[in-house]
Amino acid sequence: MNSIAIVGGVLVLATAYGLWDRKRTGRINEKIDSRHLVNPSEIGSELGESATILQFSSAFCTPCRATRSTLSSVVSHYPKIKHVEVDAESNLDLVRRLDIRQTPTTLFLNSDGREIARAVGAPKRQQVINALERI
Amino acid sequence: MIDARGPRWSAGLTSIVLIVALITRSPIIIILQLVQFGIAAFAGPPNSPYAWLYKNLVQPRLSKNFESEPVRPVQFAQLVGFIFASLATIGALSHVWLLFTIATSFALFAAFLNSAFGYCLGCKMYLLGVRFRSV
Numbered sequence: 001m002n003s004i005a006i007v008g009g010v011l012v013l014a015t016a017y018g019l020w021d022r023k024r025t026g027r028i029n030e031k032i033d034s035r036h037l038v039n040p041s042e043i044g045s046e047l048g049e050s051a052t053i054l055q056f057s058s059a060f061c062t063p064c065r066a067t068r069s070t071l072s073s074v075v076s077h078y079p080k081i082k083h084v085e086v087d088a089e090s091n092l093d094l095v096r097r098l099d100i101r102q103t104p105t106t107l108f109l110n111s112d113g114r115e116i117a118r119a120v121g122a123p124k125r126q127q128v129i130n131a132l133e134r135i
Numbered sequence: 136m137i138d139a140r141g142p143r144w145s146a147g148l149t150s151i152v153l154i155v156a157l158i159t160r161s162p163i164i165i166i167l168q169l170v171q172f173g174i175a176a177f178a179g180p181p182n183s184p185y186a187w188l189y190k191n192l193v194q195p196r197l198s199k200n201f202e203s204e205p206v207r208p209v210q211f212a213q214l215v216g217f218i219f220a221s222l223a224t225i226g227a228l229s230h231v232w233l234l235f236t237i238a239t240s241f242a243l244f245a246a247f248l249n250s251a252f253g254y255c256l257g258c259k260m261y262l263l264g265v266r267f268r269s270v
Contacts, residue, residue: 003158006240014244018252060211060257062139062204088262096266102259121258 025121028108028131036098036115038107043094047113048082051135053128056088056095058103063122067104074128081132110135137181139204142212144193145175145185146250149216153243157236162227165239169220175213180206183213211257212249216242 040047043054053071057064068085075083088095088103098107098115108117108131117131149168156164175183219242226235248254 003160003236006236007154007157007243010240010243011247014247015251018248018254021254022252058257058261059205060208060261062208062253062255063258065205089265092266095262100262101266102262104258 021121026119026123026127027121028117028119028123028127030117030131030134032115032118036107038094038098038109038113038115040113042091043084043086045084046082047109047111048080050078050080050111051082051132052109052113053081053083054107054109055083055085056091056100056103056105056107057085058088061103064104067106067122070123070125071106071128074125074132078132108132108135136203137206137209138194139202140197141186141189141194142180142204142209143250143253144189145180145183146246148185148188149246150243150250153239153246156223157239157243160227160232160235162224165220165223165227165235168242169217169224172213172217172220176210176217180209180213208255208257211261212245212255215245215256215260219245 038047038052038054053075055064055067055071057068071083071085075081086094088100088105094100102120104122106119106123107115108119110116116135119127119131149171152164152168152171155161156168171183171185175186180186219238222238223235223242226232226238245254245256249256
């Protein structure tokens with residue numbers, strides 16, 4: 001009886017957490033406390049003329065691939081916006097400075113390289129388009 | 136690249152096995168699951184017994200069109216499962232049932248999330264682990 005209650009409790013907690021995480025993942029957050037500045041030399045690439053979408057990925061991340069294809073296909077419609085993907089593990093100093101905690105994390109940078117929004121988890125296509133329209 | 140449905144099916148089977156282990160407190164069952172985790176973590180998920188079951192019993196009945204995904208995130212999650220199942224096995228063999236229950240519950244939590252929500256454990260844990268390890 002006791003162990004059945006434990007199993008039930010674990011399944012309820014996991015379901016609640018899974019639903020919460022699903023709702024939150026990929027949401028583009030424009031209320032950022034610290035406004036980080038990214039230097040082109042830190043990401044090994046020039047910044048986009050009007051904006052840069054900086055994606056942090058890792059080898060142990062399934063949705064990073066989907067995020068890459070979403071972002072590169074959206075960006076192909078905006079000639080002045082650039083999509084740059086960096087490997088989080090080989091850029092740990094940058095990861096710590098920008099407080100990247102999981103992959104994929106996507107930063108939206110303005111033309112100066114200043115962070116104006118970020119999405120933790122795979123963002124949806126329409127969310128990305130909406131964010132770009134506001135930049 | 137592997138069939139993305141395989142790991143989710145395996146995680147479902149893992150959840151069932153872990154539920155049975157929690158209820159019966161059977162060392163044999165948790166050891167069998169430990170062996171499954173160990174083979175998947177160290178020899179690769181496609182070489183594990185659950186993957187064999189999936190390929191021979193389940194995949195032939197499913198659609199031939201499927202999404203594929205990289206194998207390394209799956210393998211990382213199996214390593215996390217292996218660590219929890221090791222603790223659970225130590226608990227079961229030494230009759231420290233609190234250790235057994237907590238470790239098995241954590242493994243069930245992760246396996247259920249993976250199966251029901253496609254949760255990517257490597258995305259959330261790997262980068263934090265690297266950041267922590269090399270501070």
